[in-house]
Every structure is written in C-alpha cells, then in structure tokens.
Amino acid sequence: MRMSALAAEAGLPVATVKYYLREGLLHAGTATGATQAVYDEGHVRRLRMVRALVGPVGLSVQQARTVLDLVDEPGGDLYTTLGRAVGTLPPAAAPPGEASDPYPRARAALEALGQVYDPEFAAVAQLEGALAAAADAGLPIDAERLAAYGSAATDIAAFDLSRMPAEPHAAVAYTVLGTALYEPVLLALRRLAHQDAAVRRLAREE
Amino acid sequence: MRMSALAAEAGLPVATVKYYLREGLLHAGTATGATQAVYDEGHVRRLRMVRALVGPVGLSVQQARTVLDLVDEPGGDLYTTLGRAVGTLPPAAAPPGEASDPYPRARAALEALGQVYDPEFAAVAQLEGALAAAADAGLPIDAERLAAYGSAATDIAAFDLSRMPAEPHAAVAYTVLGTALYEPVLLALRRLAHQDAAVRRLAREE
DNA sequence: AATATTAGAGAGTTGTACTATCCAATGCAA
C-alpha cells in the first residue's frame, strides 16, 4: 500500500498523513526506493487511533503523540506510565507551586472519599483545578455531591479494573487508551441521563 | 471600580479584559464620561466564570460566549436551552448526515439502557462520535461496559436533578453550568479512582 | 518515451487567543 492508498483508507488528505509522519504520530513505511515506500494495516490502525484521539477525545497533535509513544514504549511500570499519560491528557493543570499544601481542595476531597492522596499523581492537580474552577464560578461542590460523584467514579473504576489484561504491555495500552477514549462516552452518557431524567420527571408531574 | 481595578481583581491583564469586552463575554461598565466607565462586583464574578470556562473546562472563547449568553437569556424552555448549550460544549459532533438512521450506535446503546432516544438531542451525536472513536481505535464498548457506565451516569443525573432549583432561570444556569463545570471534576475523580483501585489491588496481591 | 505519482522538505495559510500601540478625553496632583 502506498501513501495515496493509505490516505484514502483513512479518509484523510495525503498532505495530512505526511504531516502526521513529520510530527512522529505515524512511523515511516518501509522504503522500497529513494522515493517510494509501502505502508501496511498497522499504519491504517494507527491513523484511526490518531483520528480518534485528536477528534472526539479532543487531544492536540502533540498530546496524542505523547500518549501513543507511552503506549508504544512504556518507560517504567504500569503506574508510572499511566501517571505520565494522565498528566498529558486535558485538562492541563497548573504546576504544584511551592506551598506546603499545594492541593488543599483535592486532598480534602480524597480524604472525605477515603481514597489515597498522592500529590505526585497528575489527576490530583486536575481535581484541584476543577474544584477551584467550580467554586470560583459560584457553583462549589459540597460534600454530598462529591460523595455522589465519587461513588459513581469508584463503580466505573472497579469495572474497568476488572477488565484489565494481565499482560503488562496490554495493560498499559488498555488503561491509557481506556482513560482517553472512554471519557467522552461517559460524558455523553451523563448528559443523556440528565435529559432522560428530566423528561421522566416532566412526565410524572403532568 | 475602573478597568485597571477590575483587571487586578480578576488577576488578568487589562488588555485581556478589553478583549473579552470586545468579544461580548463581559457586558460594558456604566459610562461616566466619554472615556470613563465603572465596573461592579457582577463584572468580577463574570470574569471568574469566563476564566473557569476557558481554563479547566477547556471551552474556546466563542463557546464560552454562547454558553453564557444562553444562561443570561434562555431563548425557550429549559430543555431547549440545555440542548443548545450541550450542543456547543465539546466534544463537537459531526452533523447528522442524510442517513435514515444517523446514529446507530447511540440508538442501540440508549435502547439497551432503556433511555429515551431523540436524535435531535446534541448529546446523541456526541455519544455516537465517542462510541465510533472507541471502536475505530480498536477498543469498542461492549454491552457490559455500557451498562456499567450507564448506571453510573444515571446515578449522577439523579443526584444532579434532585438539586435542581425550582425557579426556571436558576434551573437553566444550574443545569448548563453544572454540565460544563462538573464534568472535569467527574473525569478527575474517575482517573483517581483508577489509581486508588490499582493501588489497593497491588497491596492485596503482595 | 511520455506521463503521472511519490517521498520528503519547506513555505504558506487559516484560525484562535491574546497583546501592544494609538488617540483623544479625563481625572488628579501640585
């Protein structure tokens, strides 16, 4: 398969595929001459993955590159790799700062939920930013709401973990990509559940 | 309060406040002369809201404007307004197309969950996009996972609805802003719940 | 042999989110 066939297969302009190649999101094809190279099914799959990450998931090209690199070649154990991957996923969180207690809201929230609090983990900073944003905007999250969301998140995590492959490399891919790819699904389901609940309540009140 | 005081209060450069003014995210102050105007607490709150939406929530300036306009002046009933607001929130979904069954995956998913399916609702398109992206990337969502996520989403929606204010204008603000502002919190909690569950499993296996 | 395609590199384009510069009109301080 040459480049034009690859681009057609992925539904992308040739120029865009070349751009992804330059940016390192796609590994080069096997050269058959100075100006020819062939691509295979792996390239097609990779392009589909890239499109999924920069499309519905909403990653930038550089973030997608980082995530895919981590999946391709995990640097350390699963938890380190996952931590790094989560750190590159949006929303971007501000760096810790020098305070003795850099994430007070997140720490309080996790303690209330009875979960481990490790300021090193990137999602803690994201939680802090999200809680601060909600509070700043005038809709702070109280203990009851936190408990409701936390227990839903725990349910989901328990399910996800039950499905995690045993083989380390597959586990990394599953966890990192599952985090990125399933989040939009969850958000859409939440929005639809709101709609569904509202419609049902409206019907009941009639 | 004049502009420099407003900007200082919000922690933003004056030039940025002027930019938001131009883009219609912030209403003008009350003019006290040809080159003077005063701003009040409402402007400070509005700026905090804008920063929350374009920061942790990740909206573009134009999306934030649309959402805030809807909250300020809902055009119709709650459900129409909410639908419009959800439509402007990321992830952007492709337009329906001309197919007789434009959202097959989303329809199947909602039927499996026993929820109403209305192709007009923007989140349906988002669900379709998210399900398609996961499948294209090689990690399709099966019935069991859908059920797990769906029931978590339903739990959250039930809680959210129980807290909805009765007064229509407040209900719109609560629902629209709650959708936008609480989503990052939920995502962060899910990521942390994964971490927590993984740590616990690791500890158990030792 | 003539024509079309390709890989690879570089420059150009478009859109977003600011950021800086001007200007005339004010406010304020000495």
Next chain:
DNA sequence: TTGCATTGGATAGTACAACTCTCTAATATT
C-alpha cells in the same frame, strides 16, 4: 490651572497550532 499619568475604545501585531500547498528529484505506469 497646568502638567501628566490613566482610561476607554479602536486597530494592528504577535505567537502558536494544525493543517495545506509547492517544489524537486526519483520512480512507476502506459
């Protein structure tokens, strides 16, 4: 009251991301 910094408003400029186009020499196709 006179000098000077500040303000609101408009316009222009900057920086970056994500493509998109153009070019060239080599290669494949007819």
